[in-house]
Amino acid sequence: MLELENVHVYYGAIHALKGIAFRVDEGEIVTLIGSNGAGKSTTLNTISGLLRPKEGAMTYLGKDLTAAGAPDIVRMKLSHVPEGRRIFANMTVRENLDLGAYQRRDAQGIKADIAHVFELFPRLWERRAQVAGTLSGGEQQMLAIGRAIMSQPRLLLLDEPSMGLAPILVQQIFDIIRAINREGTTILLVEQNARMALSVADRAYVLETGRIVLSGSAGELMNSPEVSKAYLGGR
């Protein structure tokens, strides 16, 4: 479904991604794990068109992503929940969801999808007329995810959905990620919380300073001594 090959990304002189290659197949949950500064968010930002690769190939559903801008990529049914939630703080929950459907014109379908988001996140229904900046961190994360699925993505990029959340909320968010996946949306998940990420994912890639150093099924990586030493605090 999504395939990256030899992707290089620079921030000015800094070489952030040094030839990344991986693929995501339809229906999977794939996770990228790694420590701070490994290039996880950079990878997602590059896929969704916020950054441009200097070299390399990216194809999504047979189409080239390297030359497409962010609006085109959303139109190709690929949606990105950026790091730090980035909700529209001065707009209501409802208006945030409306903006998620910005590129759609089917009023009926939008209405149905908003109802669906409220079904996934009953908390958001309670808060629908509230200004989004007044929501708690967990609710904001739910809103960010809900807003992203309003564009009906086939592939959803999630950047650290567990950031700054209480453990019980993390559990809840991951349950919802699984639910969204079961409904047929493929998910590419970036996480620092490697144990949590590996527990929901089918496959995983480990990033280190701009390179992929390990890959395999989630179960394999969970048991691999390198990963458990570096990321899972294992013995």
Place this chain on the structure above:
Amino acid sequence: MRWTKYLIWLAAAGAFYALTLVLSNAGFISRFMLMTMVQICIYIIMALGLNLITGFTGQLSIGHAGFMSIGAYAAGFLASTYGARVSAALTEALGAAAGGAVYYIFILATLAAGALVAAAFGVLLGLPTLRLRGDYLAIATIGFGEIVRIVLLNTKALGASSGLPVKYSVGWTTAFWLMLLSVVLIYNFVNSSHGRACISIRENEIAAETMGINTTKYKVMAFALGAGLAGLAGGIYANHMYLIHPNSFNFLKSFEILVMVVLGGLGSITGCILGAVVMTVMNNALSAFPEMRMIVISVLLVVMMIFRPNGLMGTTELRLPFRRKAAGGKEDVTHGL
């Protein structure tokens, strides 16, 4: 619903306009007051444009007087160069009365031309500079305003430092209705999906981009529309003031417009109208004491920062009471669970 609301507003505006005519004919409104009212209209149009750029789209611009002078000079140049000839030809062809009416259309066309030229400059300035953020964009726009002023000061064809004389041909009637037209234009733009795209850029540019909003396009669009309104205001100014001079569109003028928008509330249409009224009335009331003026404005801003840090209106609008009910009723539609 929508149309009844428009009709109510239109009737209110018409009644206000009729009242001003009656009062000025009866001698209750002096010429100085009428001039202040025209200036209020000019500054409302200016503030609406800047509010779209800075208040709704979140791009700090301090070169708005530059766009105003471009509109003023474009409209003024057309009127002063061709006005006499057009007027003479029309009078000869159609007689004095009909010729005068058509000449008025010519003047309106020069105003439109001024607005279009300014909007074109808005696009020209916007495309390269909108990659800049915050302070850097502000500095680039100040630079633009100054460049325009210096170029005009040195262009012989436009009167250079002695200014460009323009025949008086736009008064209260034109200014008032054009101001109203601008309000309707901005109100509809802001409440359209384009307007929401602009607001989402202000709220969070990265999130807007991941929603599939073409941020560059909307920033340039806001810049062009804002600059076009400034050009329109400039054209009214030129045709009302008898003489335009590059130095009346200096940095301080840009700053004054920004103060109106900030005072009224960034992102509020009624707020920036209020800001323009307050600032213009105060400027004219204190015109005999120019030093006092700056002190009073500074004190006003400090007081505002203490009591209303988001401006007089914040981001809210003054509304007719029946609107709120309509918004409340719409809420339940999505509950299709």
